[in-house]
Amino acid sequence: MPRGVAITGMGIVSSIGLSMEENFQSLIERKTGISRLTNFSSKHADHIKVGEIKHTDQELAQLLGLGSAHSFTRTSLLGALAAKQALNDAGITDINAERTGLLSATSVAGMDYTEKYFQHFATDPELRKYINSHPAGDSSNKIASYLGLKGLVSTISTACSSAANAIMLGARLIEQGKLDRVLVGGSDALSKFTINGFHSLMILSDSDCQPFDQHRKGLNLGEAAAYLLLESDALLAKHPKKVHAYLSGYGNANDAYHQTASSETGEGAFLAMQKALEKADLAPIAIDYINAHGTATGNNDLSEGHALLRCFQQVPAFSSTKSYTGHTLAAAGAIEAVYSILALQSSCLFPTLNFQHKMEEFDLQPQTELQSKTINHVLSNSFGFGGNCSSLLFSKA
Amino acid sequence: MKNCYINGIGTIGIQHPDYKLLEQEPQALFARNQAQHPVYKELIPAASLRRMATGVKMGCYAAQLALQEAQQPALDAIICGTGQGCLQDSEKFLTAMIAQDEEYLTPTSFIQSTHNTVAAQIALQLQCHAYNFTYVQGGSSFESALFDGLNQLNYSNAQHILVGGVDEHAPQFDDLYTLAGNYKAEDEAVDFKNPTQGGVAQGEGANFFLLSQEQQANSYAQLLDVWLFNQPQRSIATEIMQFLSLNNLQSKDIDVLMLGYNADASQQAYFDAMAACFPETAIAYYQHISGSYDTASAYGLAAAAQVLKAQQFPAHLSYNSIKPNRLKTILLINQSRGTDYSFVLLTAC
Amino acid sequence: MAELKELLKEQIIDVLNLEDITVADIQDNDPLFGEGLGLDSIDALELIVLLDKEYGIKLADPKQGKEIFSSIQTLAQFVEQNRTK
Structure with a gap:
């Protein structure tokens, strides 16, 4: 049985910590990152809660050692921090020594600066360096330039499944022998644009989100970045090192039901999970734990629940860590990949916060307490607008 | 390794929809160039069209053209590339948010502003549950999609893959990018052989390709x-x-x-x-x-x-x-x- | 009431971009969603903003829209009873 593609480095910044260790501590200590919005103003600030990283852009730029002339927006700042951590974790010093790529996911990209300066670009030439920071591809190019990476760089934007797709694409390029190693993940900053967008969809909760709860009121938006380093077996044979886990399966499918809403039967989610299991050549019963998409919207949790019931005769333990971080959109698949791997490594099921009542539609209860358990295989779900559904399967090293 | 043939092409752009590259001289280019549109209703249901901005319409239509030419095979993947994403709807939601000070905002333009809208709409229209991907990597957005499509045909069991690229104008973003020096100013001369001024002559369009493992009698290349x-x-x-x-x-x-x-x-x-x-x-x-x-x-x-x-x-x-x-x-x-x-x-x- | 119904039809055609439909095409008791005009959940959200913006009516829960938006008749009645502007 193929064991999959090796993961040798991880980096993460989120509202529950600026490193892998901090994130792990928060998860096991039930320390939420959900709070009121403070980094910028919004009319909705008092009516929503967010998973905000309490560092200003200036502070983040300082952590990166960027000079004043830079035009990194928050998405690139968070991304560069997490990507650098992943490289350090894997002990990579000469990034161009092998065929190395970067596949990064984002949906917000430079919108946070575009919305701030949109009306001022015409009159203030000083600000214009940020105009070309708007497109999604620029954020990846900024991260690549910060790392000094010259090879293959691409950006994936499939809404909330973006980073999961970046990860599976990286695995395929390693399997196909196109790259020796590849940084995969995603970054998204909070912005007024996304807050207002989700507000207009009436799916933002005014309190802490409650994934899979009968009385859930919607999601909390968050911001984060995370990257994994994937390396080929050939490279590992040449330079042996510690492997965190293996990406043993992945699946991508489209729900093809509605522009934003998921189908009630969870067809896309079901297909994505099935493809992931098939790729890993594992039966559903082999899955010990699921990091659910679990946004806490009425629609997602219902659809995902149905998909889980269709996929598993007996649904394994599952959590939604979005109750800690909020929904970090294009980065969600990457931070939850890190959490899935941390679960594998520490043999811990992480709690879902704020859960009180089972949904009336089915008998499904997320993991609510920290629990020790031997975990060999974890499934991580990410579903997005446009019916984009992806599922990743991580297996113990 | 298997093979990859181009069996269908659909193009919408600044030339007339019936423009024949091999037979006709193209229309003269200006500093800014708008797409010439076909009758979208012919290939896209009216109920879907009412919400679509230019890029989504162009993308869905060009995709249909490519599929028709290749005899409508069942797809194993839909892969899009776009450098700027759905810029018109991004601009619409953004300017409304600023002008209305975050009030009375409706979701349609927000929903349609996400980069994956074109690929998602194509899947929705075809009721296609297959692999669905969108790349947003500036000047290599389309090639990212093409690279993915080719690799899937070469290394997996995929038979038919739709790959395309799409980008659209948006008036205020056009002005910003002109300010940044990316685009030529409205009335600047355009000289491809000996350019003396910076900025490109902006256009817009959608180009889709049906890639297949098998060669057909009318395969392009x-x-x-x-x-x-x-x-x-x-x-x-x-x-x-x-x-x-x-x-x-x-x-x-x-x-x-x-x-x-x-x-x-x-x-x-x-x-x-x-x-x-x-x-x-x-x-x-x-x-x-x-x-x-x-x-x-x-x-x-x-x-x-x-x-x-x-x-x-x-x-x-x-x-x-x-x-x-x-x-x-x-x-x-x-x-x-x-x-x-x-x-x-x-x-x- | 008749005037309000006409106005609502015009507003719906406008905000939902129903290009091929005229006021005369919409009967007062025709269902707006599903069959009939074929509107969907995104349209419902657009109509909720319309109620807020034009008539000063705030709906906190999109589920409330289901009955209110079932036809022009029900919508006009609801607006008449609840409008603040």
Whole structure:
């Protein structure tokens, strides 16, 4: 049985910590990152809660050692921090020594600066360096330039499944022998644009989100970045090192039901999970734990629940860590990949916060307490607008 | 390794929808160029059309054209590239948010502003549950999609894959990018051979391709290889030579080199350095026909595929004075402002 | 009431971009969603903003829209009873 593609480095910044260790501590200590919005103003600030990283852009730029002339927006700042951590974790010093790529996911990209300066670009030439920071591809190019990476760089934007797709694409390029190693993940900053967008969809909760709860009121938006380093077996044979886990399966499918809403039967989610299991050549019963998409919207949790019931005769333990971080959109698949791997490594099921009542539609209860358990295989779900559904399967090293 | 053939092409752009590249001179290009639209209702349901901005309409329509030409095969993947995403709806939601101070905002333009809208709408219309992906990597967005599609045909059981690129105008973002120097000002002259001013002549369009493992009687060409990178490791010349040698080719094997010359004086040197690696090769250009946008290189591929299929090289594609001896192998190279480099290698069936 | 119904039809055609439909095409008791006009959940959200913006009516829960938006008749009645502007 193929064991999959090796993961040798991880980096993460989120509202529950600026490193892998901090994130792990928060998860096991039930320390939420959900709070009121403070980094910028919004009319909705008092009516929503967010998973905000309490560092200003200036502070983040300082952590990166960027000079004043830079035009990194928050998405690139968070991304560069997490990507650098992943490289350090894997002990990579000469990034161009092998065929190395970067596949990064984002949906917000430079919108946070575009919305701030949109009306001022015409009159203030000083600000214009940020105009070309708007497109999604620029954020990846900024991260690549910060790392000094010259090879293959691409950006994936499939809404909330973006980073999961970046990860599976990286695995395929390693399997196909196109790259020796590849940084995969995603970054998204909070912005007024996304807050207002989700507000207009009436799916933002005014309190802490409650994934899979009968009385859930919607999601909390968050911001984060995370990257994994994937390396080929050939490279590992040449330079042996510690492997965190293996990406043993992945699946991508489209729900093809509605522009934003998921189908009630969870067809896309079901297909994505099935493809992931098939790729890993594992039966559903082999899955010990699921990091659910679990946004806490009425629609997602219902659809995902149905998909889980269709996929598993007996649904394994599952959590939604979005109750800690909020929904970090294009980065969600990457931070939850890190959490899935941390679960594998520490043999811990992480709690879902704020859960009180089972949904009336089915008998499904997320993991609510920290629990020790031997975990060999974890499934991580990410579903997005446009019916984009992806599922990743991580297996113990 | 299996094969990858281009069996269908759909193009919407600044030329008339019925424009025939091999037979007609293109319409003259200006500093800014709007797409010429077909009757979208012919191929897209009216109920879906009412919410679609230009790029989504162009993308869905071009996708349908490519599918029709290839006899509507069942798809194993839908893969889109877009440099700017759904810019019109982004602009609409953004300007409403600013003007209305975050009040009375409706979700439609927000929903349609997400980068994956075109690929998602195509899936929705075709009721296609297959692999669905959107790449947003500036000037190599389309090549990212093409690279993915080719790899899936080469290394998996996929039979038919729809790949495309789409980018649209949006008035206020156009002004911003002009301010940033990316685009030419409204009335500036456009000179592709000896540009003296910076900025490209902006266009818009959608170009879709149906890629299949199997060759058909009406296949356009065979796609051999695609590669993309952020920066040359040493020089563009070594990157080109490496790519050719990976494909067991030498520079003399390339019959036509198709470059993304874009009338931007500040980018001319990048293309000249590529051309310098092929001193005896016929060089073609295409952005004087398509206008320039992040995924215009997809039009370049459409042009190259038509040349190979018809075995004709129209004079209006010719950039230098060298005539190709034969029309077997075409190499497309592109870059955007010194990054997002791409190679696409194509051969006659 | 008749005037309000006409106005609502015009407003719906406008905000939902129903290009091929005229006021005369919409009967007062025709269902707006599903069959009939064929509107969907995104349209419902657009109509909720319309109620807020034009009539000063705030709906906190999109589920409330289901009955209110079932036809022009029900919508006009609801607006008449609840409008604040």
